[in-house]
Amino acid sequence: MASTSDGDRPWQSYHTVFTNAKAGMDGVDKEKVQKTVYEMSKGSKYFENEQRKEAFIKQKIENLRAQCAQITANDISYFQTIADKKMSELEASRDLSKIWLHSDMDAFYASVETLVDPSLNGKPLAVGSMSMICTANYMARKFGVRAAMPGFIARKLCPELIFVPPDFKKYTFYSELTRKVFPKYDPHFIATSLDEAYINVTEICNERGISGGEVAEELRNTIYEETGLTCSVGVAPNRLLAKVCSDINKPNGQFVLPNDRRAVMTFISSLPIRKIGGIGKVTESMLREVLGISTCEEMVHKSAHICALFSHSSSDFFLSVGLGLGKTDTPQFKMRKSISSERTFSATEDESLLYQKLDEIAETLSNDMHKEDLSGRTLTLKLKTASFEVRTRAVSLQKYINSKQDILSHASKLLKAELPLSLRLMGRKPCLTPRQLLNHCLYLEQMVASLVYMILIYA
DNA sequence: ATACATACC
């Protein structure tokens, strides 16, 4: 376990997400990046909060381990029966008749900025600020700079790094250009963000008698002609696998996984679970440290343990991943379930300033809701303290609301109720720790059933 | 229904 002591290399135990294998990060000196990120973060409030979160996750893993140790041979045979039944049901649902593309623009925001200002060409570029980077171009990634990294750390890793502030109008414009291409291949394509989409090309392939790979080639060329931007594409029998595939030959590349069960199983057999959308840092650690699972195939090997330790929805998901399954249908209509607005500002203990911030957020939220003719009846206030601790407080109302005044009055009540509480929490160390609120955010949430009601009112 | 955590871009 402890083959190296943290005393010698403390940065090794700081589990940032910044050193994961990611497209364009091949030749990066991970040790150096890890060390720099650690050095820049250590001692900060943010860092301390991360340590707290890590300790919590470690505890969760310990609990799971203990649970795992209690499982008897009898239990295992019982859960193996459950797992086998689940897997045969899943297997029966396997659909290899569809060909899905996942299209993913390469370093999208950075590429758009370079397209608009060619003088940026050939330079390491980050879109974002000293606080946060949205996207880094491939040259910057060579230094370990990447999305979700704070800019001041990125500049340490790459002093030449050029920063460009985000301009979502531009990205939306180019996103719309790409979205004019997709319908030629699938009128019901699914856009998941400004730079990503799923395209069902089954019919086009049949009509024109060409392969998914050929469609992908053509689509990438068309997107380049229409936008001047490159993208990468994955081709696979389902959306989950197509997404994994689009990352394989990034940038400006594609990868085809044929519609063949053997090919899928071979692909899955060595695929690290972290490559799967929905399996992040925490889930990866849990599965690896409790059950020794690191590849998708091992989900099947440990299926009994998975069913014994995890909920139905989790175990169903893990087993389907182990079998290389994913969604193959096009959901008819995706309705939004929530709308939110949040803003980070420098920590303050001034209550009138907090109410002023709340006012601004309520205004933004109300405007956003009116744009889409939405209203909701569950309002959530989100607060982040100066120590990065996040709290949420919610109320469900009798009526649906969307006016600034309604939002503000209910949110203010929620905030008011918190202010003495944060004072009490800090009560142990009087004067020294003011009730600072770094950040507060406002959510208006809508229940699924409520949305139907809303449409009746507003549509 | 509420609170909190995880994940994705």
Add this chain to the structure above:
DNA sequence: CACTGGTATGTAT
């Protein structure tokens, strides 16, 4: 100096 913002979903109570 400086660690986002928007949405969905899972887990626990």
